Amino acid sequence: EIVLTQSPGTLSLSPGERATLSCRASQSISSTYFAWYQQKPGQAPRLLIYGASSRATGIPDRFSGSGSGTDFTLTIARLEPEDFAVYFCQQYGGSPYTFGQGTKLEIK
Amino acid sequence: EVQLVESGGGLIQPGGSLRLSCTASGFSVRNNYINWVRQAPGKGLEWISVIYSGGGGSTYYADSVKGRFAISRDDSTNTLFLQMNSLRAEDTAMYYCAREKTSDGFDIWGQGTMVTVSS
Numbered sequence: 001e002i003v004l005t006q007s008p009g010t011l012s013l014s015p016g017e018r019a020t021l022s023c024r025a026s027q028s029i030s031s032t033y034f035a036w037y038q039q040k041p042g043q044a045p046r047l048l049i050y051g052a053s054s055r056a057t058g059i060p061d062r063f064s065g066s067g068s069g070t071d072f073t074l075t076i077a078r079l080e081p082e083d084f085a086v087y088f089c090q091q092y093g094g095s096p097y098t099f100g101q102g103t104k105l106e107i108k
Numbered sequence: 109e110v111q112l113v114e115s116g117g118g119l120i121q122p123g124g125s126l127r128l129s130c131t132a133s134g135f136s137v138r139n140n141y142i143n144w145v146r147q148a149p150g151k152g153l154e155w156i157s158v159i160y161s162g163g164g165g166s167t168y169y170a171d172s173v174k175g176r177f178a179i180s181r182d183d184s185t186n187t188l189f190l191q192m193n194s195l196r197a198e199d200t201a202m203y204y205c206a207r208e209k210t211s212d213g214f215d216i217w218g219q220g221t222m223v224t225v226s227s
Contacts, residue, residue: 032211035214039153044219047213050209051212088153096171097158099145100152101152
């Protein structure tokens, strides 16, 4: 099983700042099958990034993804109030699919 | 509108069984990979099962549910099912179904249905 480890566990920033979230895999994975999700309290997760760097439909361009192999990054260029949420990375290249444990992005 | 709607959750005693449903609209479950993902209260996301597209519909499971849970679908009603047997307290979670667009991630999620396993 591929283990995904996200860091930091909690990130405290202010609106307008830049956020950098990391996800490290326990072994090299295909970037084709790597995604990021956003989840707000009481809501289902929402797909942000797929294929490591492609934005999903309707996702603002302040969200960007990068990385390959074992190290992946989600960057939010300028935080908006609605961006404060929990973010999960995921690999879905083969069973079992796995998620990272999440990074909580909170308002400083 | 493209959407997924789960149902069937509730309170169940340890050792009991429950069947969750996930009804799709706006697309065909037969032509898509559909997954079940759960989230225990205050915890992260755990993938538990997928059924592939097509007539064969290969299925895969997380080790935590293998042998206890079974995923299936009814193409005539465009509905996916998760049969859950031998339920344990640690199965308590919100259960989501999600469409997987092959290499494009889990793009459509239902609102979830809560399962509580407790005596």
